[in-house]
Amino acid sequence: MRLAGTTMHTSLSPHDLARARLRLLQMHFEAGVGHIGGNLSALDLLMVVHHELMRPGDAFVLSKGHSAGALYVTLWTLGRLDDEALKTFHRDDTLLAAHPPPAGLADVLFATGSLGHGLPLSCGLALSRKLRGEAGRVWCLMSDGEWNEGSNWEALIFARQQGLANLTAIVDLNGLQGFGTTAEVADLRPLATKLRDFGWEVEEVDGHDAAAVAAAGRREGAAPRAILATTTKGRGVSFMQDRMEWHYLPLTADLYEQAVREVRAASDVPSAMAG
Amino acid sequence: MRNAFCAAMVAVAERPEVVFLTGDLGFMALEPLRDALGRRFINAGVAEQNMVGVAAGLARAGWRPWAYSIAPFIYARPYEQLRNDVAMHALPVTLVGNGGGYGYGVMGATHHALEDYGAVLALGGIRVLVPAFDSDVAGAVASILGQARPAYLRLGLDGAPKDFERPPFAPWRRLVAGEAATILVCGPLAGGLLGAIRDLPRERRPSLWLVSELPYGELPEAFLADVAATPHLVVVEEHVATGGVGERLARDLLLRGVAPRRFTHRHALGYPSGRYGSQAFHRRECGLDPAAILAALG
Numbered sequence: 106m107r108l109a110g111t112t113m114h115t116s117l118s119p120h121d122l123a124r125a126r127l128r129l130l131q132m133h134f135e136a137g138v139g140h141i142g143g144n145l146s147a148l149d150l151l152m153v154v155h156h157e158l159m160r161p162g163d164a165f166v167l168s169k170g171h172s173a174g175a176l177y178v179t180l181w182t183l184g185r186l187d188d189e190a191l192k193t194f195h196r197d198d199t200l201l202a203a204h205p206p207p208a209g210l211a212d213v214l215f216a217t218g219s220l221g222h223g224l225p226l227s228c229g230l231a232l233s234r235k236l237r238g239e240a241g242r243v244w245c246l247m248s249d250g251e252w253n254e255g256s257n258w259e260a261l262i263f264a265r266q267q268g269l270a271n272l273t274a275i276v277d278l279n280g281l282q283g284f285g286t287t288a289e290v291a292d293l294r295p296l297a298t299k300l301r302d303f304g305w306e307v308e309e310v311d312g313h314d315a316a317a318v319a320a321a322g323r324r325e326g327a328a329p330r331a332i333l334a335t336t337t338k339g340r341g342v343s344f345m346q347d348r349m350e351w352h353y354l355p356l357t358a359d360l361y362e363q364a365v366r367e368v369r370a371a372s373d374v375p376s377a378m379a380g
Numbered sequence: 381m382r383n384a385f386c387a388a389m390v391a392v393a394e395r396p397e398v399v400f401l402t403g404d405l406g407f408m409a410l411e412p413l414r415d416a417l418g419r420r421f422i423n424a425g426v427a428e429q430n431m432v433g434v435a436a437g438l439a440r441a442g443w444r445p446w447a448y449s450i451a452p453f454i455y456a457r458p459y460e461q462l463r464n465d466v467a468m469h470a471l472p473v474t475l476v477g478n479g480g481g482y483g484y485g486v487m488g489a490t491h492h493a494l495e496d497y498g499a500v501l502a503l504g505g506i507r508v509l510v511p512a513f514d515s516d517v518a519g520a521v522a523s524i525l526g527q528a529r530p531a532y533l534r535l536g537l538d539g540a541p542k543d544f545e546r547p548p549f550a551p552w553r554r555l556v557a558g559e560a561a562t563i564l565v566c567g568p569l570a571g572g573l574l575g576a577i578r579d580l581p582r583e584r585r586p587s588l589w590l591v592s593e594l595p596y597g598e599l600p601e602a603f604l605a606d607v608a609a610t611p612h613l614v615v616v617e618e619h620v621a622t623g624g625v626g627e628r629l630a631r632d633l634l635l636r637g638v639a640p641r642r643f644t645h646r647h648a649l650g651y652p653s654g655r656y657g658s659q660a661f662h663r664r665e666c667g668l669d670p671a672a673i674l675a676a677l678g
Binding site (some may be wrong): 164207208214215216217219221222224225226227228229230231232233234236255256259260262263266267 | 399419420422424425427429430431432433434435436437438439440441442443445460461464465468469
């Protein structure tokens with residue numbers, strides 16, 4: 106079982122994204138677990154960050170720890186985890202728990218899962234680079250629901266005050282949270298305005314447009330940056346899209362087959378796609 | 381102890397991995413440290429959750445961060461950051477709480493830390509250091525830097541007589557030998573007790589032990605010998621009973637099959653009268669003042 110190796114940077118194609126999406130569906134189906142909706146919404150963003158944006162010296166923090174499955178699959182696409190490792194997802198005696206573990210995976214800097222932790226941690230990593238005069242950037246993937254947490258607003262203030270221009274937060278705006286839509290639960294629209302008022306540079310993109318996300322990520326500015334990426338929870342699977350229950354439900358065999366058919370049809374991935 | 385802490389930190393400021401975060405506190409106290417550390421002294425604002433998360437991020441990148449505030453604000457407000465970000469990853473972040481116990485006196489209940497080290501110790505893997513004297517602080521700072529582990533440093537007020545020759549910092553110290561009882565005290569309460577008992581004749585004088593690091597590891601043989609040789613074991617701490625030194629010691633003695641003939645635990649009781657006052661007032665309310673403890677020896 107491979108848990109660490111050499112990071113490879115490749116250019117992403119729609120085929121690559123679909124291959125990752127299929128692997129994510131397979132992993133969740135085999136494990137018989139839910140949380141798949143928020144993994145599908147975040148997957149494209151994770152793929153872009155890890156394949157297109159991160160460079161040696163950079164760091165990544167998954168603040169929306171419930172998308173750990175999408176992170177594991179992204180690491181699989183990089184050759185950092187193998188199929189044998191993914192088979193242990195959610196099983197007894199695994200490192201690949203539903204939320205990232207505190208130790209054992211070289212690519213996971215922090216155990217997350219309780220929301221509102223990733224941005225302060227990322228501020229620490231970014232401040233470290235600034236104090237040492239190092240060039241690396243820090244990437245933090247956040248959910249939209251976690252903006253309910255006050256610690257994020259503390260971190261917004263801190264990052265601006267400390268001039269952490271090397272920090273980029275990518276927000277997965279899938280519009281759904283635990284027990285309602287983000288508009289119903291805690292309406293922060295327009296989030297972009299609020300973040301700009303805190304002194305951050307903000308770009309809004311289609312979170313499933315890999316080229317747009319990559320372009321926004323490559324831009325650097327004079328202040329901490331936020332990329333607000335509008336996504337679809339359950340992206341690519343018609344019966345999951347924007348349905349809150351897919352924050353929680355596991356897949357039946359029939360629905361799994363349907364999901365695979367849909368992703369393949371949309372991306373023209375041959376049925377012989379393998380790990 | 382705050383000035384002693386500042387001086388101790390200034391003395392280690394040249395270590396390049398030291399970085400200091402304050403939750404907007406330290407006016408008229410930490411300016412020398414700010415000057416010594418330069419860019420490595422960061423006022424993180426009144427935002428302790430973020431401050432401890434940032435400290436964890438810095439520690440993950442190889443720094444030795446210190447995060448400072450009033451005791452309840454540094455451990456209780458960011459408790460989940462301490463649990464998830466620091467303790468789960470065993471990162472060498474040090475939280476510094478000024479005014480442990482009733483240290484902030486008439487500032488009131490929100491500013492007291494009566495359950496701090498019990499709550500911190502429950503997380504596991506965090507060292508707690510409780511200096512009793514100003515002269516302990518440099519040793520505590522050195523001890524913390526000597527191990528790459530999470531730590532909580534609880535500062536208070538040195539209450540020992542001026543002429544008392546303070547022994548070097550150590551996890552366990554016997555300050556006075558005696559025959560009437562064995563007293564184990566945690567923290568600066570030791571100072572006042574010391575003044576009250578040191579001139580008593582030996583047969584009326586208790587052995588006074590001081591514990592300054594928690595969890596305290598193995599019980600010293602000399603301490604166990606005092607417990608066996610004296611008729612009464614008394615534990616004194618400015619902390620609630622739950623999670624405190626008294627509970628821990630009672631358990632450890634039971635596990636060893638040691639049964640003191642008599643056991644008394646004096647500890648913080650909250651606010652029995654519902655009134656507020658100086659640290660000395662709250663200590664008296666809880667029977668933590670030297671006169672009440674001597675009376676309890678019987």
